[in-house]
Amino acid sequence: MSSSEAPTSALKQRLGVFDVVAITVSAVTPASSVFVIAPFAIQQAGSGAFLSFIMAAVLALMFAWCYAELGRAHSSAGGEYVYAKRVFGGLAGYATFLTVLASMLFIPPVLAGGAATYLNNALGTRFDTQSVALVIVVSSYALGILNIRLNAWITGLFLFCEVAALLVIVVLGFGHASQPAASLLQPQMLEQGTLSAAPWALVLGAVGMALFAFNGYGGAVLLAEDMKDRGRTVHRAVLWSLAVVVAIEVIPLAALLLGAPSLEAMLASGDPIGYLLTAHGNETLARLVSAGIFLSVFNAIVAIVIQVGRVVYSSGRDAIWTPALNRAFTLIHPRWESPWLATLFLAVPSALLSLAGSLEQLTSFTVLLLLLIYLVVAACALCSRVLRRDREHPYRMPLWPLPALLAVSGAGWLLVTLLREASGRDLLIILGLLALSVTLYSTHGRLSPTFQKL
Template sequence: MSSSTPQAGALKPSLGVFDVVAITVSAVTPASSVFVIAPFAIQQAGSGAFLAFVMAAVLALMFAWCYAELGRAHSSAGGEYVYAKRVFGGMAGYATFLTVLVSLLFIPPVLATGAATYLNGALGTHFDTPTVALAIVAASYALGILNIKLNAWITGCCLLLEVAALLVIVVLGFGHATQPVSTLLHPQFLAGGVLAAAPWALVIGAVGTALFSYNGFGGAVLLAEDMHDGGRSVHRAVLWSLVLVVVIELVPLTALLIGAPSLQDMLASPDPIGYLLTAHGNATLSRLVSAGIFLSVFNAIVAIVIQVGRVIFSSGRDALWTPALNRAFTRIHPRWESPWLATLFLGVPSAALSFSSNLADLTSFTVLLLVMVYLAVALCALFSRVLRRDREHPYRMPLWPLPAMLAVLGAGYLLLNQLLGASTRDVMIILGILALSVILYGTYGKLSPAFQKL
């Protein structure tokens, strides 16, 4: 076997920090966060959305420090479930693994449905949304099994196009600055159709929405085994990913609010960004921006599919499944050097969800799952140094344990809010995931030497 051919069951280390950051930031898809999620924050808190995004960035930094320390200390393509298993034991590992798995199942079809809308906007067409979403998911999985170095280049190029679309908002907003800076620091919202001071309760209530817009920076830890240095710089990849995501999202949001010809009219508009484009741009510009958003969402799905492959590859290596599935999931393609069967595992059910008529409900359920994962990561970071003294922690977050404690409190608060607003069906699915984790751990988990030694 040549040195350039990866061994069976082993990923070929071929990425640097820049490559990992490119894939990770693409998975976050900052453009769709600005164009799709930011308007929800504006509807919630008016111009207080700016402060909500700033506070969410501070909270996200707490989580990023947790991911950075855990990713360096427990370097693994499995990410969150590996941390949970090593810190709290096998049951926690299985529960976290299934939670991550279900969230990765739902995210591509949800994003693809939104991308279909922007594709029609860019082309001026009326293609059937579920059919377009299905094609997007299928194409994303096809690209996801290719060589990861090639995918890093593809996602990096698409990320540049994504940033170009956001620069349109930045140029239009700051180029036609109308509102004073006090609009950002003294939030206003519409009360009965009239501008009024926004209560802090509204601003804080929008922090969860803003945090969701930053979600995905922790995905860098899933590519630790793909790095040249064996993951020794994965903590830098996590932190740089968050910094870029915050800048790429916060600057256009600021320009949007500053450049509004009328703050009252913008807050009253169901499409604040469309309002700005109409006021300062034209129809052609709007279509070009729609094309940029479509590319950004498609790029994000490809990056997420790559992460899916790494998580399932790791689960096969740790023997979380039947022997036949474990062998299939650890198989590396001789040409593409990727865990191709592991990557394709969720392809069919994920594509099938493109035809779901309840994607809005799936979106809220996905947010619930993501907050659960955040809480697991925060708890692992809080107790890893105490419960795993046998494992070195080469990167140590500053001021530990304060950031980890703040992350636990933040995730706990958000999870409580999500559960209070969740449907009975969603709660039952969560309980089902926990029950299934008990069953799987009681069968395959306890019989797996690889998982027990993990």
């Protein structure tokens, strides 16, 4: 593709490792993961959710090492689809790109869908769930096109608020510990109103949900081109992001389970966080915590929107679309220094999704997409050193290829398990993405010199 087809506008290198970690951890939104996603894991596996999160953290470390090595060797704002294209070829690149794009389309409405409860708790209002989700998604896209340095400060400030909300849970839970510490290692769940041992199949099944709660640490690689050192320390940003996320999520989860005056009552409650706050706190404290959770959801979606812009910007630069779209997606706003049209690309469909479907259905489908992406990343990390000997790998994961093999095995097993339980609609959407990948690659990818040289 010639320069006339897509301007070679470059992203401004404004960020250090701390800035990237702040934006990345904000995109993970640890508070909303604990308050919105963790309750699903508790419903499925009871107190075994704690072990699900621990196992997911170990698996996430394998994926983080994969992201760290690939992000350093194939530094690009495109992230996963660039790795797939360079290691396995053009069609794999297109399929991965569409899967990543679909996940970025679904994640904001999934998170926003759980925010209305906490906004109403904080303000004592009764706002409609879908209306609140719509306002959050639209506002996040509006903020996402601003200067990334400014957004780093905004997300960092909001991140402080959500950590403060989680600290309340930690203090209340550990300060009023009612359950023995050993109970964290002895999974229990409610069965016909009484506590019984939770089957390990359910604990393992909740690992996918826990992975979703941690998801986003790999997003640090999408900001490699925004870093002052041109991405030479992006591997550190990935690993630090995961370490921070795991600590912020696992510690409050342990406090939540240990601080329950009655484990039976907590597991029976549809709102385990609210149960703990009611048991040990007061109305004012509950409102403040709810406000912090709401801000964390808003913060997360702003950070994810920033990542959306980088992926779509990269796709335009790599000539994945038509010439007109490629030009539009590579435009950098002269004042905000952001790829503003690329950032706004998913705004309308993401906003519409916030008005349709249940939170649980959107969450389960998003987990499928994320596992597909993890599987691709792990496979790329396993094969990159062998198939792309022409590319330098300055950062090399410890004990290679063992972490990559464990990541492939873990993602593959979870994916097969969840696909067996997936709805026909979800399977059709995934097959549709693959069919669209073949179509786009056949009509655009093979004809694009830029994409072929990527």
